[in-house]
Amino acid sequence: MHKETVFDLIGIGFGPSNLSLAVRLAEEARTSKLAHCFVERQPEFGWHRGMLLDDCRMQISFLKDLVTQRDPKSRFTFINYLFERGRLNEFVNLKSFYPTRLEFHDYLRWVADAFDQRVHYGQTVTSIEPVFASKGSSEIDALRVFSSDDEGNERQRVARSLSVGIGGTAQVPEAFAALGPHNVIHSSAYLTSIDRVVGTGDRAPKKRVAVIGAGQSAAEVFVDLGRRFPHVDASLVIRSSALKPADDTPFVNEIFSPAYTDVVYAQSKDGRRSLIERFRDTNYAVVDRPLIEQIYEMLYLQNVADNARHRLLASTAIEAAVRAANGQIELTMRDGLNGHGRAERFDALVLATGYRRDTHLALLDGLAPHLGDALNEGDVARDYRLATPDHFKPRIYLQGCCEDSHGLSDTLLSVLALRSDEIAASLVEHASIDHPTNTNQTRNKDGVHMAFAI
Ligand SMILES: Cc1cc2nc3c(=O)[nH]c(=O)nc-3n(C[C@H](O)[C@H](O)[C@H](O)COP(=O)(O)OP(=O)(O)OC[C@H]3O[C@@H](n4cnc5c(N)ncnc54)[C@H](O)[C@@H]3O)c2cc1C
Structure with missing residues (x-):
């Protein structure tokens, strides 16, 4: 014993x-x-x-x-x-x-x-x-x-x-899984990895970074790259046609009150699924309104100064991601509006692609x-x-x-x-x-x- x-x-x-x-x-x-x-x-x-x-x-x-x-x-x-x-x-x-x-x-x-x-x-x-x-x-x-x-x-x-x-746990979509971790970081490791990946200081060479995702983390990373890394040209790649605001209006916000857990739990499986889908835009692939406005202004001011370091690539689906011989990553992208495809190379990717x-x-x-x-x-x-x-x-x-x-x-x-x-x-x-x-x-x-x- x-x-x-x-x-x-x-x-x-x-x-x-x-x-x-x-x-x-x-x-x-x-x-x-x-x-x-x-x-x-x-x-x-x-x-x-x-x-x-x-x-x-x-x-x-x-x-x-x-x-x-x-x-x-x-x-x-x-x-x-x-x-x-x-x-x-x-x-x-x-x-x-x-x-x-x-x-x-x-x-x-x-x-x-x-x-x-x-x-x-x-x-x-x-x-x-x-x-x-x-x-x-x-x-x-x-x-x-x-x-x-x-x-x-x-x-x-x-x-x-x-x-x-x-x-x-960091969610890495299949298209990026084979690239390995070198110069590809998930947003959950952004602060611990970004300096290593893009370099820092006045003499740091120019870098092109693609941020993938349309949610809060993607938007925060995009702004941070603009604010703290003057040598970085960043592109925010989103499948949807625009950055969408998180709905945090008071009636909608009631779904986050503890009593609402009873409401959801009481539903059938289909009922629960439908409720969650109906209110998805409170939490997933949405951005706080002030941050959207900040991004819009950042792009506008870069435009005024004729120094467009940042781009929002909306309606853009990534079809493939491969590592080029020089270590860069080539993204094959398709424009959801006109169907045109194109390839672009980036020095690094930040995957703000959510969590499993x-x-x-x-x-x-x-x-x-x-x-x-x-x-x-x-x-x-x-x-x-x-x-x-x-x-x-x-x-x-x-x-x-x-x-x-x-x-x-x-x-x-x-x-x-x-x-x-x-x-x-x-x-x-x-x-x-x-x-x-x-x-x-x-x-x-x-x-x-x-x-x-x-
Ligand atoms: C950047 C970011 C901002 C957020 N902001 C908000 C917000 O403003 N408001 C909001 O409501 N929600 C927010 N969230 C959602 C977030 O899920 C919650 O805030 C909160 O972190 C949930 O707490 P948790 O303890 O369930 O999970 P976590 O905070 O993820 O904690 C899980 C813990 O478990 C540990 N762990 C994992 N696996 C193991 C293992 N095998 N053995 C031992 N330990 C393990 C991890 O190290 C971690 O410390 C945010 C999420 C992110 C990513």
């Missing part, structure tokens, strides 16, 4: 989703007793650092921080962050609901710092395996979570529940044989719990990959405060803390120590 700690919950990833859950668990007596920890790939807390451009603003009100909608009296509100940083009065004078992303990142880090003891940074969760109730039993009552650090050192931990909050939300499938693959169809069919309960068969006791909560069932706010910050509340309530209902421990178990402050037959 071998005794090991069994956590009530392990959170995989420590971005805003699991950070919000950490706050929620800490703030109520019953949940603070749950033995829990988080495993995060990054060496320290970071929120989309690769796109932490210094002049970009939040696309959501600061009142939708990690806690306010659940408990405005929490010490982890954005307002208390401002207060403790000594900037509350000055922030009020800005008359804005939309802090810069840099400031919001600082807020998130300020919250994360309070949970340092709970987080194992620098460890990537690589796989998860079932733990059977006893030798020969088909009942699964815990999960073994494997992680490894940069040096390849492996750790394993056992838990009765998981909260998977691993965010999205299916990475949890690979992470949970080791459990797939025991999960029936739930995983592939995205069968998730209202409390974000993967619907598992009766013999599978551990609870797996999915955050950020339930857009199909819970609506467009699932990948955003909009419902975090209440989602973490719903998950915490579900955890309490089922965690071992509320059940008598069996004879093989003892509890201390770190978790339940349980004897396993292995």
Whole structure:
């Protein structure tokens, strides 16, 4: 017999989703007793650092921080962050609901710092395996979570529940996949790679860069290239006929309110899909109106100065991308209006082509044989719990990959405060803390120590 700690919950990833859950668990007596920890790939807390451009603003009100909608009296509100940083009065004078992303990142880090003891940074969760109730039993009552650090050192931990909050993974369209990473960067790595790819300084040679995509990140990168890299000629290549504004008008914005999750969830599969399609232009392939106006003015002023360094190539489909002998990338493009094709060479590409939300499938693959169809069919309960068969006791909560069932706010910050509340309530209902421990178990402050037959 071998005794090991069994956590009530392990959170995989420590971005805003699991950070919000950490706050929620800490703030109520019953949940603070749950033995829990988080495993995060990054060496320290970071929120989309690769796109932490210094002049970009939040696309959501600061009142939708990690806690306010659940408990405005929490010490982890954005307002208390401002207060403790000594900037509350000055922030009020800005008359804005939309802090810069840099400031919001600082807020998130300020919250994360309070949970340092709970987080194992620098460890990537690589796989998860079932733990059977006893030798020969088909009942699964815990999960073994494997992680490894940069040096390849492996750790394993056992838990009765998981909260998977691993965010999205860079989406690279097929046309660009074969080019390899050299001078092709995804927007998620923009700030960490752009200097290397285009060079910096007064003597940096001229470069031609194509930014691919019609969303907020593409627009932000396009403006940043114009602002900070005078030696770069940038082209923003979009399939649509114009940059379209994100609809953030108040009636439409109600789809991001926590109550709307119930509305979406109550629909049939087709109904949910249709709702999501109807409101797609709140989040996908759209740009904040002020940024569109900024881009228009930038192009106009370059035109006035007869120095057109930037171009918007609208209605342009990229049909092929190949690497030329000199290392440049040749894009074959077709004009959607007149059907004409042409080829152009660029020194670098920035792919602002969005994120895949299916990475949890690979992470949970080791459990797939025991999960029936739930995983592939995205069968998730209202409390974000993967619907598992009766013999599978551990609870797996999915955050950020339930857009199909819970609506467009699932990948955003909009419902975090209440989602973490719903998950915490579900955890309490089922965690071992509320059940008598069996004879093989003892509890201390770190978790339940349980004897396993292995
Ligand atoms: C540039 C940018 C700006 C955005 N701005 C806004 C905004 O203004 N408003 C808004 O509502 N939404 C915004 N979003 C949407 C964004 O998804 C949410 O803000 C938020 O990041 C979601 O939090 P999350 O914790 O679910 O995912 P993430 O923030 O992506 O965090 C996931 C974490 O999991 C870790 N991880 C991944 N895999 C593993 C693994 N195998 N093992 C261990 N750790 C792992 C990652 O390192 C990461 O820290 C923005 C997104 C981007 C890319």
